[in-house]
Amino acid sequence: MSEATETIGVDLGGTKVQVGVLAGVETLWESREGSREQSQDELVELIVREIEAARAARPDAAAVGLGIPATINQARGEAIAAVNLPLVELPIRDLISERVGLPVFLDNDGNVAGLAEHLYGAARGKPTMVMLTIGTGIGGGLILGGQIFRGATGAGAELGHVVIQADGPPCQGNCPNHGCVESLASGTALGREGRAAAESAPDSAIGKLLAEGVDIDGLVVTEAALAGDETAIGVFDLIGSRLGVACASFANIFEPEAIVIGGGVIAAGDLLLDPCRKEVRERALTPMNETPILEATLGNDAGMIGAAALARTELEKQS
Amino acid sequence: MSEATETIGVDLGGTKVQVGVLAGVETLWESREGSREQSQDELVELIVREIEAARAARPDAAAVGLGIPATINQARGEAIAAVNLPLVELPIRDLISERVGLPVFLDNDGNVAGLAEHLYGAARGKPTMVMLTIGTGIGGGLILGGQIFRGATGAGAELGHVVIQADGPPCQGNCPNHGCVESLASGTALGREGRAAAESAPDSAIGKLLAEGVDIDGLVVTEAALAGDETAIGVFDLIGSRLGVACASFANIFEPEAIVIGGGVIAAGDLLLDPCRKEVRERALTPMNETPILEATLGNDAGMIGAAALARTELEKQS
Numbered sequence: 001m002s003e004a005t006e007t008i009g010v011d012l013g014g015t016k017v018q019v020g021v022l023a024g025v026e027t028l029w030e031s032r033e034g035s036r037e038q039s040q041d042e043l044v045e046l047i048v049r050e051i052e053a054a055r056a057a058r059p060d061a062a063a064v065g066l067g068i069p070a071t072i073n074q075a076r077g078e079a080i081a082a083v084n085l086p087l088v089e090l091p092i093r094d095l096i097s098e099r100v101g102l103p104v105f106l107d108n109d110g111n112v113a114g115l116a117e118h119l120y121g122a123a124r125g126k127p128t129m130v131m132l133t134i135g136t137g138i139g140g141g142l143i144l145g146g147q148i149f150r151g152a153t154g155a156g157a158e159l160g161h162v163v164i165q166a167d168g169p170p171c172q173g174n175c176p177n178h179g180c181v182e183s184l185a186s187g188t189a190l191g192r193e194g195r196a197a198a199e200s201a202p203d204s205a206i207g208k209l210l211a212e213g214v215d216i217d218g219l220v221v222t223e224a225a226l227a228g229d230e231t232a233i234g235v236f237d238l239i240g241s242r243l244g245v246a247c248a249s250f251a252n253i254f255e256p257e258a259i260v261i262g263g264g265v266i267a268a269g270d271l272l273l274d275p276c277r278k279e280v281r282e283r284a285l286t287p288m289n290e291t292p293i294l295e296a297t298l299g300n301d302a303g304m305i306g307a308a309a310l311a312r313t314e315l316e317k318q319s
Numbered sequence: 320m321s322e323a324t325e326t327i328g329v330d331l332g333g334t335k336v337q338v339g340v341l342a343g344v345e346t347l348w349e350s351r352e353g354s355r356e357q358s359q360d361e362l363v364e365l366i367v368r369e370i371e372a373a374r375a376a377r378p379d380a381a382a383v384g385l386g387i388p389a390t391i392n393q394a395r396g397e398a399i400a401a402v403n404l405p406l407v408e409l410p411i412r413d414l415i416s417e418r419v420g421l422p423v424f425l426d427n428d429g430n431v432a433g434l435a436e437h438l439y440g441a442a443r444g445k446p447t448m449v450m451l452t453i454g455t456g457i458g459g460g461l462i463l464g465g466q467i468f469r470g471a472t473g474a475g476a477e478l479g480h481v482v483i484q485a486d487g488p489p490c491q492g493n494c495p496n497h498g499c500v501e502s503l504a505s506g507t508a509l510g511r512e513g514r515a516a517a518e519s520a521p522d523s524a525i526g527k528l529l530a531e532g533v534d535i536d537g538l539v540v541t542e543a544a545l546a547g548d549e550t551a552i553g554v555f556d557l558i559g560s561r562l563g564v565a566c567a568s569f570a571n572i573f574e575p576e577a578i579v580i581g582g583g584v585i586a587a588g589d590l591l592l593d594p595c596r597k598e599v600r601e602r603a604l605t606p607m608n609e610t611p612i613l614e615a616t617l618g619n620d621a622g623m624i625g626a627a628a629l630a631r632t633e634l635e636k637q638s
């Protein structure tokens with residue numbers, strides 16, 4: 001087994017499924033499909049169809065790694081519950097393995113993104129790292145001592161559901177908590193705060209877009225901020241600071257060599273990360289106040305690359 | 320090396336230093352001394368004096384384990400900074416080892432308490448556990464996969480400095496953060512909330528004590544609550560709920576097999592833990608909402624027992 005071994009990486013997100021055949025970090029074949037508002041059965045069919053397309057293109061692929069935004073039971077290969085997808089106690093590992101006739105390895109999407117950034121990305125050579133993927137929700141991944149940390153049965157590392165404001169707003173999807181960092185600093189929260197800012201600043205770029213009938217979501221706020229709109233930049237100050245409160249907690253807990261931030265919202269780059277870094281410097285204990293807060297370097301491909309790497313590294317352990 | 324090996328455990332707290340010679344969980348000799356308002360040099364002298372007394376009593380003791388409430392650099396054997404003691408960049412491991420002529424192993428007090436509860440106490444047989452020791456401050460310990468997790472250099476597991484309310488009050492000592500669980504649910508916070516409750520309920524047991532000129536601290540509130548004073552019980556509802564917010568975060572992060580609560584404040588038992596358990600059930604994701612929240616069984620001795628166990632297990636690794 002080597003980095004020349006081809007494996008299939010599947011990254012199932014709240015809005016799309018991305019499938020690739022990879023050798024190490026090199027993508028040999030790739031597909032993307034929308035996954036929004038599909039039922040559990042439709043999601044399984046979609047994943048099977050895309051894996052079959054991948055195998056048709058690259059017949060040597062030896063195994064499948066599957067990263068999903070859900071709590072996992074590793075012993076049963078089960079998706080227990082997902083915040084932003086209709087997955088409930090689904091034995092997805094064996095379901096997919098039986099359909100495609102390949103070994104399937106399952107993990108949380110945040111964990112596989114963390115593995116990818118640890119092996120090939122921003123946290124290369126850093127055996128203790130925290131990964132946050134900020135999209136529809138906030139996924140978490142933990143690499144401790146060079147290994148994925150999953151908790152007792154595989155459901156851990158739900159870093160988006162760490163509280164930063166006990167009396168904060170209700171979280172989203174099936175999370176019963178209040179004031180999670182996901183509820184306050186996800187892409188969903190970015191859109192919500194962006195709409196509020198646009199309403200209260202009608203002369204700003206996002207205010208004018210709102211008046212024109214544009215749906216102000218995270219992407220619109222990001223583009224406006226990158227183009228220099230001070231109101232949109234202010235929204236990133238707010239979201240980045242909230243993210244920094246959670247990162248200060250993670251710094252104090254893990255004393256990591258890096259916290260890596262990925263997912264769609266990282267398109268804003270330092271507009272998001274600088275206010276986050278400021279909170280970590282001001283809030284964390286010595287020496288954790290110096291924890292590097294790094295932008296993920298594998299972009300939206302981290303989940304797919306990490307899922308394929310999971311399949312390869314798990315095959316290696318078995319051989 | 321076996322559990323018959325005698326080692327010295329030193330538990331340095333915010334108000335006292337406790338030293339014991341132990342074989343496994345069995346205490347063969349023990350001393351306690353106040354440590355309040357001592358300088359760094361005086362603390363070192365105090366520890367050396369107590370270790371020498373321990374050796375005079377039990378000359379076969381093979382090594383010293385030292386648990387201190389500070390961030391640690393393991394490579395340098397250094398106490399970097401302590402929230403409730405005047406320790407700053409002190410190479411305490413080698414200082415003490417040179418003075419007493421024995422190998423010294425150093426760790427955070429929360430880590431050694433966690434080791435003790437994992438080896439001999441409430442979390443026996445549970446390789447993934449979170450320890451919180453609630454006294455003057457809140458210490459944290461992490462046992463992951465049966466081993467102490469210390470972060471990249473040894474400064475991690477500062478679980479008391481996880482934020483539960485971003486706009487909360489300033490934390491204590493040298494912690495620059497706001498709204499840490501330590502600032503809101505430590506013994507210090509218990510005393511503060513107890514005084515406030517006594518002022519607003521003059522007919523309650525603690526209100527009457529306040530009127531009599533009694534200094535309302537955590538101990539007074541605990542005794543009143545255990546005697547049935549509803550106002551004092553209400554203070555534990557508040558403190559326990561806040562603790563539960565942090566425990567819900569720890570449950571989501573670690574998916575531990577248990578969260579063990581020790582330290583002086585646990586004298587209130589379920590008056591503290593029941594509101595904490597309620598928050599975890601209501602806030603954590605499935606299946607982490609079922610995480611057992613357990614009372615430490617080694618009491619105030621956990622730090623000393625764990626420090627001695629650290630010395631023994633580290634000697635074993637070297638032999």
